[in-house]
Amino acid sequence: MKTRLTELLGIEYPIIQGGMAWVAEYHLASAVSEAGGLGLIGAASAPGDWVREQVRRAKELTKKPFGVNIMLMSPYADEVAKIMAEEEVPVVTTGAGSPEKYMQMWKEAGIRVIPVVASVALARRMERCGADAVVAEGMESGGHVGESTTMALVPQVVDAVEIPVVAAGGIGDGRGIAAALMLGAQGVQMGTRFIVAKESQVHNNYKKCILKARDIDTRVTGRATGHPVRAIRNQMTKAYLQKEQEGATFEELENLTLGGLRKAVVEGDVVNGSVMSGQIAGLVKEELSCRELIQKLVRETEEVLCLKL
Numbered sequence: 001m002k003t004r005l006t007e008l009l010g011i012e013y014p015i016i017q018g019g020m021a022w023v024a025e026y027h028l029a030s031a032v033s034e035a036g037g038l039g040l041i042g043a044a045s046a047p048g049d050w051v052r053e054q055v056r057r058a059k060e061l062t063k064k065p066f067g068v069n070i071m072l073m074s075p076y077a078d079e080v081a082k083i084m085a086e087e088e089v090p091v092v093t094t095g096a097g098s099p100e101k102y103m104q105m106w107k108e109a110g111i112r113v114i115p116v117v118a119s120v121a122l123a124r125r126m127e128r129c130g131a132d133a134v135v136a137e138g139m140e141s142g143g144h145v146g147e148s149t150t151m152a153l154v155p156q157v158v159d160a161v162e163i164p165v166v167a168a169g170g171i172g173d174g175r176g177i178a179a180a181l182m183l184g185a186q187g188v189q190m191g192t193r194f195i196v197a198k199e200s201q202v203h204n205n206y207k208k209c210i211l212k213a214r215d216i217d218t219r220v221t222g223r224a225t226g227h228p229v230r231a232i233r234n235q236m237t238k239a240y241l242q243k244e245q246e247g248a249t250f251e252e253l254e255n256l257t258l259g260g261l262r263k264a265v266v267e268g269d270v271v272n273g274s275v276m277s278g279q280i281a282g283l284v285k286e287e288l289s290c291r292e293l294i295q296k297l298v299r300e301t302e303e304v305l306c307l308k309l
Contacts (some may be wrong), residue, residue: 001014001298001301003164003181003186003187004164004186005133005164005166005186005187006135006187007037007093008112008132008133008164009065009090009112010018010064010065010127011033011036011037011064011065011238013036013037013297014166014177014186014187014188014297015036015037015038015177015187015188015189015190015192015212015238015291015294015297016031016037016038016040016067016135016166016187016189016291017029017032017037017038017040017086017189017190017191017192017194018040018042018069018141018189018190018191018194018299019040019041019042019043019067019068019069019093019095019243019244020042020084020142020143020169020195020276021042021044021045021071021261022041022042022044022135022192022202022262022265022266023051023191023194023195023200023201023202023265024041024042024069025041025042025054025144025199025201026041026054026055026058026061027061027199027200028194028197028199028200028201029041029058029066029067030057030058030061030062030066030296031178031197031199031289031290032062032066032194032197033058033066033289034061034064034291034292035063035290035291035293035295036294037290037294038064038065038066038067038091039058039066039067039093039167039290040068040093040163041055041058041067041068041069041192042068042069043067043068043069043071043074043076043080044071044074044136045071045074045075045076045105046074046076046080047076047079048079048080048083051068051083051280052083052087054068055068055083055089055194056087056096057162062163064208065090065091066089066090066091067089067090067091067092067093067112067114068080068084068089068091068092068093068098069092069094069095070084070092070093070094070095071094071095071096071097072094072095072096072097072099073096073097073278077097077289081099081102081105081106082105082108082181083105084102084111085105085106085108085109085111085173085246086301088109088110088111089111090110090111090112090281091111091112091113091114092106092111092112092113092114093113093114093115093116093135094113094114094115094116094275095116095144095190096144098115098122098125098126098129099113099115099126099131100129101145102239103129103130103131108149110290112132112133113131113132113186113224113269114131114132114134114166114190114309115131115134115135115187116134116135116137116168116189116237117134117135117136117137117157118136118137118138118145118147118148118153119146119148119153120147120153120156120157120160122137123157123160123161123165123285124160124161124240127161127162127163131163132163132164133155133160133163133164133165133166133186134163134165134166135165135167135168135189136150136154136158136165136166136167136168136185137150137156137169137189138150138151138152138167138168138169139154139169139230140169140170140221140278140279140280141168141169141170141191141192141230141278141279142191142192142218142229142230142231142277142278143191143229143230143276144227144228144229144230144277145169145220145228145230149169149170150167150168150170150171150180150259151170151179151183154180154183154184154185155183155184157182158183159184163176165184165185165186166186166187166188167183167185167187167189167190168188168189168190168191169179169278170278170279170280171188171189171190171193171219171280172190172192172193172278172280172284173193173283173297173300174296174297174298174299174300174301174302174303174304175300175304176271176280176302177297177300177301178212178263178305180222181301182278182307191278192210192277192278192280192281192284193280193283193284193293194286194290194293195207195210195254195277195286196286196287197287197289197290197293198287198288198289198290199289199290202265203264203265203266203267203268204271206264206265206268206270206275207271207287209232209234209275209277210232210275210277210281210284211231211269211284211286211287213253213277213280213281213282213284214282215228215279215282215291217232217233217281218231218232218233218277218279218281218284219231219232219233219237220242221237221239221240221241221244221253221257222244222253222257223244224244225244225250225253225254229257229274229276230268230276230277230278230279231249231274231277232274232275232277232281233275233278233285234271234272234273234275235268235271235272236256236257236260236271236272236273236274238255239256240257243256246281251296254275255274257274260272260273260274261273261276262273263277267294290301
């Protein structure tokens with residue numbers, strides 16, 4: 001399965017594992033990379049020392065390319081950006097802002113930079129500032145979401161830029177990968193599907209929520225605050241949506257979700273925590289190793305495309 005993305009990143013298959021906060025740590029990232037995809041460590045709002053340790057642990061487990069996802073709104077973003085260059089991390093993906101001020105430093109370190117975008121305008125801006133590729137992420141994804149669907153966003157971004165486009169949001173099997181390739185993407189990024197991988201360190205309660213989820217089981221909270229988040233419905237989402245409808249203040253709503261993702265991922269509190277998941281959760285019915293999962297995805301894609309890729 002050779003595409004411009006596999007050539008750019010030096011990976012076997014055009015599959016990137018999403019850099020999910022609290023979920024995407026070095027065990028998962030290295031396992032995905034060893035299986036032929038591109039594993040990502042989610043830096044989220046973690047301090048630099050934690051991220052550096054994660055990178056070094058990943059290097060002990062794989063000699064293949066892997067990356068780090070940086071949330072640019074993090075108070076540690078400047079520190080983590082420097083660590084990426086110092087540790088010569090092969091790939092950096094970014095979200096929640098523009099990486100322009102770090103671009104020269106990363107390029108000089110030989111890092112491939114792939115921002116996540118939710119609009120054509122941002123994709124064009126990222127190309128102008130030197131991005132190597134972009135991830136066009138639709139609202140079907142888990143966590144923080146935009147307004148456009150993957151089906152609508154991806155082909156418009158593909159038409160707007162010359163660099164490779166990676167499709168994300170609502171992709172859970174080989175049919176989704178084949179569809180993304182048909183839309184002009186050079187690869188896909190998948191998050192929810194990897195949460196239940198055997199190497200994933202998330203609490204078993206979180207995994208069970210995804211494995212039991214139906215097609216209608218995700219909700220988007222935070223539209224009123226301008227920070228929409230998709231998660232599997234539970235007591236927290238119910239309370240949040242009720243307060244949102246009643247016109248609660250931003251502070252009241254924030255208090256409901258403060259530390260919610262950690263509650264779910266680490267503590268296993270799937271009642272009051274934030275069980276972030278994409279809409280494809282209903283497709284996820286089995287817990288596989290990263291190698292088993294990627295091989296299955298490749299087989300399914302080949303079958304759909306009727307090609308021996």
